[in-house]
Amino acid sequence: MLRFDHVNLAYGSQTILKDISFEIQEGQFAVFIGPSGCGKTTTLKMINRLIQPDSGHIYLNGRDIASVDRYELRRHTGYVIQQIGLFPNMTVAQNICVVPKLLKWPKDKCSQIVHDLLDMVDMPYDRYAHKYPGEMSGGQQQRIGILRALAASPPVVLMDEPFSALDPMTRRSLQLEVKTLQQKLNKTIIFVTHDMEEALDLADVIIFMNQGEIVQIAPPEEMLETPATDQIKEFLGKHQTGPDPASLTVDQFMRTGIITVKENRGVNECVSRMQHHNVDTLLVVDQERRYQGTVSIADIRLTGHVVKTIGPLVRCTTPVVHVGDNAKECFEQLISSGFPYLVVLKEDETVAGIVTKTSMASAMAEQLWG
Ligand SMILES: Nc1ncnc2c1ncn2[C@@H]1O[C@H](COP(=O)(O)OP(=O)(O)OP(=O)(O)O)[C@@H](O)[C@H]1O
Ligand SMILES: [Mg+2]
Structure with a gap:
């Protein structure tokens, strides 16, 4: 033309x-x-x-x-x-x-x-x-x-x-x-x-x-x-x-540098770590640093006196997602699960981070307002 x-x-x-x-x-x-x-x-x-x-x-x-x-x-x-x-x-x-x-x-x-x-x-x-x-x-x-x-x-x-x-x-x-x-x-x-x-x-x-x-x-x-x-x-x-909000992935919203503990560690060591970092749960990993579950201070108080290591106290109920998963779906899972956080794993099942409501909100604010 x-x-x-x-x-x-x-x-x-x-x-x-x-x-x-x-x-x-x-x-x-x-x-x-x-x-x-x-x-x-x-x-x-x-x-x-x-x-x-x-x-x-x-x-x-x-x-x-x-x-x-x-x-x-x-x-x-x-x-x-x-x-x-x-x-x-x-x-x-x-x-x-x-x-x-x-x-x-x-x-x-x-x-x-x-x-x-x-x-x-x-x-x-x-x-x-x-x-x-x-x-x-x-x-x-x-x-x-x-x-x-x-x-x-x-x-x-x-x-x-x-x-x-x-x-x-x-x-x-x-x-x-x-x-x-x-x-x-x-x-x-x-x-x-x-x-x-x-x-x-x-x-x-x-x-x-x-x-x-x-x-x-x-x-x-x-x-x-x-x-x-x-x-x-x-x-x-x-x-x-x-x-594009639809293409955001969960790892853009997670907190990294999470404290983990090996499953063969003693109960006392675990408690002092919790106190030191001021948290009430820890992520538990195996010798290859692969995620196994979580251990909570409540469980330790309840039954910690009958076990030596934290192995028997590990729970696998906290929802687990993976790096690259859709952020919106993970967010919905976090809200509906009632758990305080989601565990985000890498492809090799080692811990990449966790997503809490606070980390989600601050990452969203960052996306919105820079
Ligand atoms: N008759 C002219 N003799 C010499 N320079 C001219 C003449 N008309 C325009 N220019 C120069 O040519 C350039 C382009 O001018 P033009 O009017 O195309 O700009 P414009 O992108 O339309 O700008 P504006 O957004 O201000 O309208 C300018 O640097 C202007 O000073
Ligand atoms: Mg002009």
């Missing part, structure tokens, strides 16, 4: 665009984003030949636009800019029909277009068609600006920060309207913004520019998941998602 092929531009010694290449498919919503002065507007203006590249080519539907008459080109390219630019001495209907009129479309066809388009943005024809721009709010004027760009049904619509002057509510509703219109009419839209939220909401594909170069081209999900540079990360800011 639209293809930039190694496009370059300089003003004097200053490089403005450096080897820009990308392709946008028909019906796609493409959003350019990047810091101020990175070349977004310049790139957009090249599409309708308001600016010519020094080198490289731009193809629209397979045709090099350098070979297309520029006025012809502009009639077939909708263009919406930040400052709306409605003609103040024309009514809404006349404003919408500027291009169809230039194309000498019949009157009744023009009138039908105005009806249809106003309908689509919930501005009743009878109420609005004959108003002048000065009689409407900024948001309403901007809607008309968008309708005007769509009126001659251009295959591609260019929008340069069309909503940046609007209040957040109006902005939000216009974003939704534009996205709906684009999907309904299957338009190719090239949109410029420096608002990442807007880009993430609207785009099928985001093109991130910096200092005249394209840094990353990716769908929103992919950009969120794997931003190419720290600068993009910064732009993504609060929108950046952490790891």
Whole structure:
């Protein structure tokens, strides 16, 4: 649909665009984003030949636009800019029909277009068609600006920060309207913004520019998941998602450095270890450090006087999970089991750690708030 092929531009010694290449498919919503002065507007203006590249080519539907008459080109390219630019001495209907009129479309066809388009943005024809721009709010004027760009049904619509002057509510509703219109009419839209939220909401594909170069081209999900540079990360800011909660594993939530005791150790040694570490149970392991179970101070008090080593007092009731197990399932098991902790084992059955409600909560807080 639209293809930039190694496009370059300089003003004097200053490089403005450096080897820009990308392709946008028909019906796609493409959003350019990047810091101020990175070349977004310049790139957009090249599409309708308001600016010519020094080198490289731009193809629209397979045709090099350098070979297309520029006025012809502009009639077939909708263009919406930040400052709306409605003609103040024309009514809404006349404003919408500027291009169809230039194309000498019949009157009744023009009138039908105005009806249809106003309908689509919930501005009743009878109420609005004959108003002048000065009689409407900024948001309403901007809607008309968008309708005007769509009126001659251009295959591609260019929008340069069309909503940046609007209040957040109006902005939000216009974003939704534009996205709906684009999907309904299957338009190719090239949109410029420096608002990442807007880009993430609207785009099928985001093109991130910096200092005249394209840094990353990716769908929103992919950009969120794997931003190419720290600068993009910064732009993504609060929108950046952490790891997918469904893929978290139990070992990301466990406490390590757990005190263990060998099963052939004496009861007294075990008790002094418990006192020293201020715990009421210990994990018991065999000579190869493989997990055997737990021993509790309560059991030692009850029957510790009749045994020498803790071996006979080991219980295997504490739930056991393994490194790599799904965190959510383990969490549910911890809650429903009523045990104070889960034992997490490595593949070789040695102890990796334990998960307590506290370790779970603090790891969750870490994931949520960093
Ligand atoms: N007529 C001009 N002469 C010289 N330099 C220019 C001219 N127009 C733009 N520039 C420079 O070209 C670069 C790209 O400008 P452009 O308007 O494309 O940026 P932008 O990404 O749209 O920025 P913003 O987010 O502020 O709108 C800037 O460094 C700007 O200063
Ligand atoms: Mg700009």
